[in-house]
Each structure stands twice: as structure tokens, then as C-alpha cells.
Amino acid sequence: xxxxxxxxxxxxxxxxxxxxxxxxxxxxxxxxxxxxxxxxxxxxxxxxxxxxxxxxxxxxxxxxxxxxxxxxxxxxxxxxxxxxxxxxxxxxxxxxxxxxxxxxxxxxxxxxxxxxxxxxxxxxxxxxxxxxxxxxxxxxxxxxxxxxxxxxxxxxxxxxxxxxxxxxxxxxxxxxxxxxxxxxxxxxxxxxxxxxxxxxxxxxxxxxxxxxxxxxxxxxxxxxxxxxxxxxxxxxxxxxxxxxxxxxxxxxxxxxxxxxxxxxxxxxxxxxxxxxxxxxxxxxxxxxxxxxxxxxxxxxxxxxxxxx
Amino acid sequence: xxxxxxxxxxxxxxxxxxxxxxxxxxxxxxxxxxxxxxxxxxxxxxxxxxxxxxxxxxxxxxxxxxxxxxxxxxxxxxxxxxxxxxxxxxxxxxxxxxxxxxxxxxxxxxxxxxxxxxxxxxxxxxxxxxxxxxxxxxxxxxxxxxxxxxxxxxxxxxxxxxx
Ligand SMILES: [Zn+2]
Numbered sequence: 001x002x003x004x005x006x007x008x009x010x011x012x013x014x015x016x017x018x019x020x021x022x023x024x025x026x027x028x029x030x031x032x033x034x035x036x037x038x039x040x041x042x043x044x045x046x047x048x049x050x051x052x053x054x055x056x057x058x059x060x061x062x063x064x065x066x067x068x069x070x071x072x073x074x075x076x077x078x079x080x081x082x083x084x085x086x087x088x089x090x091x092x093x094x095x096x097x098x099x100x101x102x103x104x105x106x107x108x109x110x111x112x113x114x115x116x117x118x119x120x121x122x123x124x125x126x127x128x129x130x131x132x133x134x135x136x137x138x139x140x141x142x143x144x145x146x147x148x149x150x151x152x153x154x155x156x157x158x159x160x161x162x163x164x165x166x167x168x169x170x171x172x173x174x175x176x177x178x179x180x181x182x183x184x185x186x187x188x189x190x191x192x193x194x195x196x197x198x199x200x201x202x203x204x205x206x207x208x209x210x211x212x213x214x215x216x217x218x219x220x221x222x223x224x225x226x227x228x229x230x231x232x233x234x235x236x237x238x239x240x241x242x243x244x245x246x247x248x249x250x251x252x253x254x255x256x257x258x259x260x261x262x263x264x265x266x267x268x269x270x271x272x273x274x275x276x277x278x279x280x281x282x283x284x285x286x287x288x289x290x291x292x293x294x295x296x297x298x299x300x301x302x303x304x305x306x307x308x
Numbered sequence: 309x310x311x312x313x314x315x316x317x318x319x320x321x322x323x324x325x326x327x328x329x330x331x332x333x334x335x336x337x338x339x340x341x342x343x344x345x346x347x348x349x350x351x352x353x354x355x356x357x358x359x360x361x362x363x364x365x366x367x368x369x370x371x372x373x374x375x376x377x378x379x380x381x382x383x384x385x386x387x388x389x390x391x392x393x394x395x396x397x398x399x400x401x402x403x404x405x406x407x408x409x410x411x412x413x414x415x416x417x418x419x420x421x422x423x424x425x426x427x428x429x430x431x432x433x434x435x436x437x438x439x440x441x442x443x444x445x446x447x448x449x450x451x452x453x454x455x456x457x458x459x460x461x462x463x464x465x466x467x468x469x470x471x
Binding site for chain 2: 083086087105111126128196
């Protein structure tokens with residue numbers, strides 16, 4: 001799977017994941033490993049919806065590998081606005097680049113796009129679907145802090161629309177991980193994700209109350225509950241307030257709890273938590289660069305420039 | 309004389325297809341799969357909730373001058389897993405087959421997820437993997453349970469249109 005495209009975390013095997021994480025670790029620790037190895041190669045950044053950080057993270061990764069990036073700019077200024085299909089857009093851009101990173105608001109768009117191109121394509125988020133490169137950096141962070149086997153992970157917040165959650169839950173089924181999902185009833189995991197977890201034989205439980213599981217957790221992965229999911233501000237406030245953590249909420253947690261968040265956060269995690277050893281979300285964001293370097297390195301192949 | 313023979317005698321067709329042993333109540337959905345709404349001019353006869361030894365109640369659909377494509381048969385297998393398909397030429401049953409469940413169906417179902425890329429104007433056909441109790445969009449992963457499959461048949465009969 002990894003040799004062609006990265007479309008969905010559901011397609012990643014344990015071996016695939018370990019290959020990327022091991023490579024990322026060597027990039028990270030040696031500092032220089034991988035640097036400059038893709039001199040002159042070009043990565044196209046196709047962001048059909050804005051995501052400055054994911055885009056910058058890929059940009060940074062490619063530049064550190066010695067390559068260049070090109071950017072299709074905002075959708076408003078491109079031919080997409082004129083009604084061009086995604087299939088046509090990526091077929092054109094394929095001619096400009098050695099690999100493509102795609103962020104698109106529709107589910108299944110990365111799979112569709114990958115059918116029309118021969119260069120490697122990385123899904124950087126397709127609607128509420130998948131965000132597998134985020135998952136790889138999440139796994140990297142979990143592995144560094146808690147290990148990836150025999151652990152208990154709590155995932156809290158908007159589990160319905162949160163693509164980072166869907167990708168992570170899929171990927172964790174490759175490991176010996178007990179997964180607890182904490183959300184309001186209206187934002188629980190979608191049926192298809194629950195179905196997959198069940199099929200994979202994952203150890204999964206769902207909760208509406210964090211207190212039920214907090215003391216058992218090695219990792220707590222917090223996501224944002226978005227205002228626009230609720231018809232009324234009042235409803236949003238009531239729900240969001242219950243899924244916010246601070247040091248008091250965490251008083252029952254283990255001392256070595258790893259708190260993660262895909263960022264940006266609004267107020268789901270109180271700033272006071274940042275000062276504690278539990279806070280790993282900035283480290284998590286920084287891990288995006290070595291992990292994406294490793295990923296691009298693998299997808300582009302070892303011999304830099306052989307496609308040109 | 310079996311039920312099927314009796315049926316065939318009542319209203320024999322010269323050339324076409326008899327779809328027998330359709331799950332009771334699914335006949336109109338069978339027509340939807342075939343893209344038949346009466347405007348195409350085909351001669352169609354339907355028996356609904358006909359007593360059947362095998363199914364208790366079954367539907368029978370006879371379509372004059374029409375044979376089925378594989379993708380139509382594939383979707384048929386989801387809503388009428390017991391169906392038999394009899395191809396009639398010159399009043400004779402020249403071929404009789406049970407439907408078989410396939411691994412996937414292409415081009416006939418519409419994904420119920422409005423945000424799925426297959427509902428945008430892209431040059432691809434829909435594709436659903438078939439599970440024991442439903443189907444799942446190969447693009448966005450949305451699951452449609454077996455009982456709901458008929459609701460998502462593409463009324464325009466896109467299974468017949470080329471890519
Ligand atoms: Zn779909």
C-alpha cells in the first residue's frame with residue numbers, strides 16, 4: 001500500500017506503520033538523516049480547503065528533504081472555481097510534480113484522485129473521512145510516550161466528524177490497544193467506523209463521561225467540538241463544557257498520562273495543562289515534520305530524482 | 309406443474325426475461341434497478357405476493373425484449389437473493405440462473421452520503437463492496453444495510469451509461 005499512495009489509515013498494516021515510524025525516528029534523532037536526499041524533486045500541495053499547518057508541515061518536510069514544493073493556491077483563484085473536476089485537476093498537476101498532497105472537503109476524494117495519477121498521492125484530509133498522515137504522527141507520539149502495545153487510549157470530543165479520530169481508531173487496531181471513546185451521544189463514532197473496529201476485533205468501549213475511564217488511561221486524545229455542529233449556541237456551550245479538561249479534571253488521572261490534541265485547540269484544554277509533563281500536543285505537532293519526511297522519503301523512493 | 313411453469317403459461321413472453329422468486333414486495337424495486345418506469349415502452353408484467361412453496365410469498369417480474377446486464381444482476385442479488393433469472397427466446401426458457409452475490413456492485417447504487425465525492429460531478433461510477441448484511445461505498449465508507457439498499461438505486465439507471 002505504502003509504495004503507491006497513502007489514502008486511508010485503514011489500509012495501513014502494522015508493518016507499514018512501523019516502517020514509517022522507524023524511519024521518522026532515525027530522521028528525528030540523527031537530525032541529518034534524509035536531509036537533502038530528494039534534491040530537486042517537487043511536491044504539489046493541492047489544498048481545496050485551507051489548512052495552513054498541515055500544508056506548512058508538508059512544505060517543511062519536503063524542503064528538509066532537499067525538494068521543492070508548488071502550491072495550487074486558494075480554490076477561489078483556481079480553475080476549480082470554474083467547475084473543473086478533481087480528476088482533471090490532479091491529472092494536470094501530476095505533470096508538474098513527483099508527488100501530490102491532497103486536502104479536499106469531500107469524503108473519498110483522495111481515493112478518487114489516486115485513480116487518475118501515477119505519482120504518489122497523500123491524503124491530507126478528505127471531508128470527515130480520513131487524515132492518515134496525521135495518524136502517523138499521532139502514533140509516533142504515542143509510541144514515544146507510552147509505547148504502542150498493552151496500553152489504554154481514550155479518545156474524546158467530536159468523534160462523529162473528526163477525521164483524525166477515524167483514522168487513529170483504525171490504525172490502533174493493529175496494536176494491542178484498549179480504545180475508549182468519550183463523546184456526547186450526538187457526536188459518537190459513525191456507524192461505519194464502529195463496524196470496522198468490531199470487524200477488526202478491537203477492544204472498544206463508548207462513554208459519555210470521561211470520569212468512567214480516566215484513571216485507566218495511558219493516553220487521552222482530545223479533539224475539538226465545533227460550534228457549527230449545533231443549531232443553537234446554548235446547546236453547544238452545554239455540551240462543549242463537559243468535554244473540556246483542566247488540571248482539576250485530570251486529578252484522577254495517572255501521573256504519566258499523555259495528553260494529546262491534533263490542534264488547533266480552542267478551549268478544550270486549559271492552558272494550565274500546558275505546563276505539566278502530561279501535555280504532549282506541541283511535541284505531537286512538531287513530530288509532523290520528521291514523520292512526513294519519512295513518509296515522503298518512502299513514497300518518493302530511495303533514489304532521489306530518478307523520475308525526472 | 310411448478311409455480312414457475314404456471315406463471316409462464318399465464319402470460320408468456322416471446323423474448324425477454326422472467327425474474328422469478330423475487331422476495332415478496334420487491335418487484336417495484338426490481339423495476340427500479342432495471343431503470344423501468346413505464347416510459348420506455350417495454351411490456352412488463354408483475355405478479356406480487358404470489359404464493360410460493362419456497363418463499364411463502366414471492367414476486368415475479370416479466371420484461372419483454374430485455375435481457376439483464378451483469379451489474380443489474382449484481383444489485384438484484386442484494387434485494388432478492390433467491391431470485392432466478394430466466395432468459396426467454398421465442399417463447400422458450402433458454403437459460404435459467406440463480407442470482408449470485410458478488411463482491412461488489414458498480415454503477416447502480418447512489419451513495420447516501422451527500423458529501424461523498426461520487427455525488428460530485430466526477431468521471432467515475434459508484435462502487436459498493438458487498439457484505440453479509442449490506443453494502444459499503446468504496447470511496448467514503450458509508451454503509452447501507454441490506455433492507456435499505458433499494459432506496460439508493462440510481463433512478464436514472466446509470467448502470468447502463470458508460471463511464
Ligand atoms: Zn460514498
